[in-house]
Amino acid sequence: MANNNMDIQSKENKIKDDMTDKGVNFSDNEEYLKSCSSMDKDVVECNTLQYPCIDCERSIDCRYGAFYNYTCTVKPKINCNGPIKFNRTAMCRFCYQTERWEHRCEQKANCNSLSSPLKYYLTNCTVSDDILCLGKRRFLKKIRCSWTSGTRWGTALILALTLGGFGADRFYLGHWQEGIGKLFSFGGLGVWTLVDALLIGIHHLGPADGSLYI
Numbered sequence: 001m002a003n004n005n006m007d008i009q010s011k012e013n014k015i016k017d018d019m020t021d022k023g024v025n026f027s028d029n030e031e032y033l034k035s036c037s038s039m040d041k042d043v044v045e046c047n048t049l050q051y052p053c054i055d056c057e058r059s060i061d062c063r064y065g066a067f068y069n070y071t072c073t074v075k076p077k078i079n080c081n082g083p084i085k086f087n088r089t090a091m092c093r094f095c096y097q098t099e100r101w102e103h104r105c106e107q108k109a110n111c112n113s114l115s116s117p118l119k120y121y122l123t124n125c126t127v128s129d130d131i132l133c134l135g136k137r138r139f140l141k142k143i144r145c146s147w148t149s150g151t152r153w154g155t156a157l158i159l160a161l162t163l164g165g166f167g168a169d170r171f172y173l174g175h176w177q178e179g180i181g182k183l184f185s186f187g188g189l190g191v192w193t194l195v196d197a198l199l200i201g202i203h204h205l206g207p208a209d210g211s212l213y214i
Contacts, residue, residue: 090132112210153213164193174208
């Protein structure tokens with residue numbers, strides 16, 4: 001009997017060792033403590049806590065768009081004032097159905113924002129901590145390619161009108177090959193200066209990296 005217990009204990013230890021070798025962390029369930037107040041000096045009202053400091057009972061058996069009361073419970077080892085259980089009102093919807101301003105998405109800067117037709121890309125989005133929703137709080141979403149590298153439309157237009165004959169606007173936008181052409185042709189004796197000023201004015205000519213003006 002003693003040998004059997006030793007064998008079982010040895011197997012359990014081996015399983016734990018294998019999981020440790022694979023990078024399994026047994027304290028992952030308490031990762032939320034890094035974001036939540038667990039020190040006396042940080043004590044707040046329990047009913048003001050947000051994700052990931054609370055767990056809320058959510059059911060998909062609800063009507064989309066309607067508001068329901070959800071029972072929320074403060075997670076273990078979190079210090080707060082007041083009852084650890086409280087009600088919170090939220091709309092019945094999945095996290096991927098939240099409004100654009102209620103979640104943040106990872107922006108990608110390797111696409112052309114000025115292409116036609118418009119470009120879209122798939123990225124990871126995360127719901128804001130103060131939003132209650134159904135399903136996973138992190139989801140995939142296809143969003144329009146729209147990013148900026150800091151190039152200013154006003155600066156480009158002024159350069160086109162004042163120093164366009166030297167290709168300054170083209171160099172500023174990153175079109176250095178066309179800029180060299182304008183420089184040696186003196187802006188086509190003013191013709192290319194007017195053309196570029198018009199193209200920049202109607203946002204038809206933008207940064208060479210495919211980003212948007214600011």
